[in-house]
Amino acid sequence: MSSAAPATTEEAPALPWRSRVIGFIAIGEIGVIAALLLLVAFFYFMQPAFLSERNLRAILNVVSFVGIIAIGQTMLLVAGEFDLSVGSVAGLSAVVAAKLMTAAAWPVAFAIVGGVGVGALVGLVNGLIVVKLRIPAFIQTLGMLFIGQGLIQLVTDGYPVYPLPPEIGVIGTTNLAFGLGWSFAFFIVAAVLADFVLRRTVLGRNMYATGGNQEVARLVGINTSLYKIGAFVTVGALAAIAGMFVMADLGSGGTSIGSGWELTVIAGVVVGGVSLFGGAGTIAGGVVGILMLKVVQSGLVVIGVNSNWQQIAVGVIMVLAVGLDILRRRYFTVGAGARGGKKKPKSS
Amino acid sequence: MTDLADSDYVIEAKAITKSFAGVPALRGVDFRVRRGEVHALLGQNGAGKSTLVKILNGVHRAGSYGGTIMLSGQPVSFASPAEARASGVGYVPQEIEVLEQLSVAENVFAGHIGLGEGVIINRRRIEERTRAILDDLGLDLDPKAIVASLTSAQRHLVMIARALALKPRVLMLDEPTASLSGTEVDALFGVLRRLRAQGVTMIYITHRLPEVLAVCDSATVLRDGQVAAELTRAEFDEERFIFSMSGQRLQKLFPAHDAPLAARPVLVVENLSVAGRAGAIYGARDVSFSVAAGEIVGLAGLLGSGRSEILHGIYGREPAEGRILVDGEPIAIRSPRDARDAGIALLTEDRKRDGLLFNLPVSANITIGNLGPFASRGMVRGERERSAVRDAMRQLNVKAPSPQASVAHLSGGNQQKLLFARVLMRAPKVLLLDEPTKGVDAATRHEIYRLVVELADKGVALVIVASELDEVIGLCDRCLTIADGRVVDEFRRGEGGEDRVLRAVAAAQAESVRAAS
Incomplete structure (x- = not known):
């Protein structure tokens, strides 16, 4: 026992400092935020117009649509599942709401609630099938992506729903501040709220546990099915809301709303340090990741790079980000292989 | 190679030592196997059997342990299982590891499917060679059959055929009967006798005595990382095995605890039956017992005997039938949540798989x-x-x-x-502990013992599953011996020791072998 005393006095000052540094680096957002700032600085250096009011507004406007979905997707990924149908759900909800307020002549508010209901319902179906029937989320939500596309065509006969009631135009064109409207406001409020839920609430903690190891979560008494289904419903509802904001922005229920968003959303949140394997990542990280992707896309246009390179850049960044993330994790946190061995020689 | 006649011993391990994180697992083990015999490697869980096996088949690399390994008189050092295999150490693992969607022949030649002759798979030749191996084993399996269609016993035989395809000098069989029924065990013994007649040397790793008596020619008994006995067939005797497996062990100090006198039962289990988890054939069948406040009850038995399943059934982790009462109230337990709300807690066996959230x-x-x-x-x-x-x-x-x-x-x-x-x-009012001291150092082990006794003194009802029998005997007020998912013996502190458990288990095994044939 004599060896214990010097060991603790020696470690006491060193450890908090070291663990704080590790903790700081191990936090997912730090890396992305640093990368984001570097990219912004780079594009500004190359072309000061990148930080022009107009360009910033354009970036933030696009980010608000995709970002709303990213919030839900991040929560779902944290709970250990993911959803490829978000783009279809956004589009489907938008055209359903548009039809309800035009062909069915529902009051605008009811039609919007109806649209959100469609999104939540699709999420519920996804969740029930994945959790109860144990169909992999990849298959179920990929199937739902196609089903959603088909339903959009069925609902609209392939024509955009137009014209929409004037209230929709008001939602789409309101300028709250800096030329940004309701979608951006909703995005910010939802992001802050969701980030708080994941970080600080029992619900959030249980989601991390569910995504980290479902069996452990079940054994400590967490209703993991409920959490996963709930997360699917949340993603569905948020995708629907995003779809309707786009509809308001365009002023019509276009059939291509949401098309292709699913991959942008997943790429973005993964760049932001949200793990595809569940249990790791934050809303802040996911949102910053999306912002970063959009900054790169916009920045390349602004500095005059051929637009085909945008796609390539997005791909490279995603793989790079995940690669760095895996390295970081291997180094700082989980080390199932790195147990025992090194910390033992005190025993004799 | 002219070394074949140099030594009587096909494989020899000399003065093997190995520690994990400072905890010794093997402490100077000499182990040798004569050409052409079936040699049993016996010992309780934790005696060091699997560590020795992993050294012999290259899982623990040369250099990570002390001592030397000789193969037919030549010193060898394996850097990997592949090297051990190539040098002639065949190994059939306990768990069935087959490629289900491939044919028997493809499984037998998995890993060297080209037969070293090029890149194109010669299906006919592989099937012919497989046919020959299966004939040697006396098996009537179609080499073209898809493995997914085979029973688990047949799959096990496919794994033996796979090991034989490389013509090993020695074949190690790790608990080969763990997932077999009585008649399948008999069939396997037939195969082993046939192989012995063909001159194949085998190491038979087990903790089941009747099997050793049935097929083995000699035996090495490990205890606490040392050789406790080396016996030849003439010396085989069940009592002697039990004595050397349990015998004098490293003294572990257990804190004193007196069973509560006439305390009220906190946990009552009536006719509990639990289905086996995937891979384990025995669940629990018709198990009844009760645990009083402040009492420590141990479930003793071999791995796979159904001990853990009993705990899982009580905690609602596995679907179970039967009645469970806590403080006299019948509780409907359909999920771990129900169990937890009733005041039951479970410490699972495998920290990494279902304990920690990394x-x-x-x-x-x-x-x-x-x-x-x-x-x-x-x-x-x-x-x-x-x-x-x-x-x-x-x-x-x-x-x-x-x-x-x-x-x-x-x-x-x-x-x-x-x-x-x-x-x-x-x-919790009831605490279920599944192998609470597995893989922990000696100091922590002691802290855990003290904690268990402390909790009992506070009136918690404890049920402990432990593979190391001395732990159950030393720590628990009452010991239930479990075999084949049933309670086969029950005794209080002082009424018996490890030998009593081993004897009850051996009797139950002999019984089930008789019942099957």
């Missing part, structure tokens, strides 16, 4: 599932949680750099104490 820090690992007291209106109160975590860590002496540290870097002992802190958060 994505969360130490503090969240302790409080997960029990956040209620540290939350108001759904929000976790950081300060309250932190202080509870600090208290729990101090009480259980969990050593971690900080409550925010990752659990991955903690020692096994500290991980285990952390999980104890988690299950104790709700002050």
Whole structure:
């Protein structure tokens, strides 16, 4: 026992400092935020117009649509599942709401609630099938992506729903501040709220546990099915809301709303340090990741790079980000292989 | 190679030592197997059998242990299982590892499917060679059959054929009967006798005595990482085996605990039956017992006997039939949540697989599932949680750099104490412990013993599953011996020792062999 005393006095000052540094680096957002700032600085250096009011507004406007979905997707990924149908759900909800307020002549508010209901319902179906029937989320939500596309065509006969009631135009064109409207406001409020839920609430903690190891979560008494289904419903509802904001922005229920968003959303949140394997990542990280992707896309246009390179850049960044993330994790946190061995020689 | 005649011994291990994180697993083991014999490697769980096997088949690399290995008189050092295999050490693992969607022949030649002749698979030749091996084994299996269509016993034989395809000098069989029924065991013994007649040397790893008596020519008994006995067939005797397996062991000190006198039963289990988990054939069948407040009850028995399944059934982890009463109230347990709400807690056996959450820090690992007291209106109160975590860590002496540290870097002992802190958060009335001292160092082991006794003194009813029999005997007030999913013996502290457990298990095994034939 004599060896214990010097060991603790020696470690006491060193450890908090070291663990704080590790903790700081191990936090997912730090890396992305640093990368984001570097990219912004780079594009500004190359072309000061990148930080022009107009360009910033354009970036933030696009980010608000995709970002709303990213919030839900991040929560779902944290709970250990993911959803490829978000783009279809956004589009489907938008055209359903548009039809309800035009062909069915529902009051605008009811039609919007109806649209959100469609999104939540699709999420519920996804969740029930994945959790109860144990169909992999990849298959179920990929199937739902196609089903959603088909339903959009069925609902609209392939024509955009137009014209929409004037209230929709008001939602789409309101300028709250800096030329940004309701979608951006909703995005910010939802992001802050969701980030708080994941970080600080029992619900959030249980989601991390569910995504980290479902069996452990079940054994400590967490209703993991409920959490996963709930997360699917949340993603569905948020995708629907995003779809309707786009509809308001365009002023019509276009059939291509949401098309292709699913991959942008997943790429973005993964760049932001949200793990595809569940249990790791934050809303802040996911949102910053999306912002970063959009900054790169916009920045390349602004500095005059051929637009085909945008796609390539997005791909490279995603793989790079995940690669760095895996390295970081291997180094700082989980080390199932790195147990025992090194910390033992005190025993004799 | 002219070394074949140089030595009587096909394989020899000399003065083998091996430690894990400072805990010795093998302490100077000499082990040798004569050409052409079936040699049993016996010992209780934790005696060092699997460590020795892993050294012989290259899983533990040369250099990670002390001592030398000789193959037919030549010293060898294996850097990998592949090297051991290539040098002639065949190994048939306990778990069935087959490629289900491929044919028997493809499985037998998996890994060298080209037969070293090029890149194109010669299906006919592989099938012919497989046919020949199966004939040697006396098996009537179609080499073209898809493995998915075979029974688990047949799959096991395919794995033996796979090991034989490389013409090993010695074939190691690791608990080959673990997943076989009585008649399948007989069939396997037929195969082994046939192989012996063909001159194949075998090492038969087991802890089942009747099987050793049935097929083996000689035996080495390990105990606490040392050789306790080396016996030839003429010396075989069940009593002698039991004596050398249990005999004088390393003294572990158990804190004193007196069973409560005439205390009320807290947990009553009536006619509990639990289905086996995937892979394990025995669940529990018709198990009844009760545990009083302050009583420590041990479930003794071999791996796969159904001990853990009993705990899982009580905790609602596996679907179970039967009645469970807590404090006299019948409880309907359909999920772990129901069990937890009834005041039952379970410490699982496998920390890494179903204990720790590697994505969360130490503090969240302790409080997960029990956040209620540290939350108001759904929000976790950081300060309250932190202080509870600090208290729990101090009480259980969990050593971690900080409550925010990752659990991955903690020692096994500290991980285990952390999980104890988690299950104790709700002050359970009934505590089910599955191998609570598995993979922890000696000091932590002792802390855990003290903790168990302390909890019992506070009136908690404890049920402990432990593979190391001395632990059950030394720690528990009452011991239930489990074999084939049933309670086959029950005795109180002082009424018997490890030998009584082993005898009851052997009797139950002999019984089931008789029943099957």
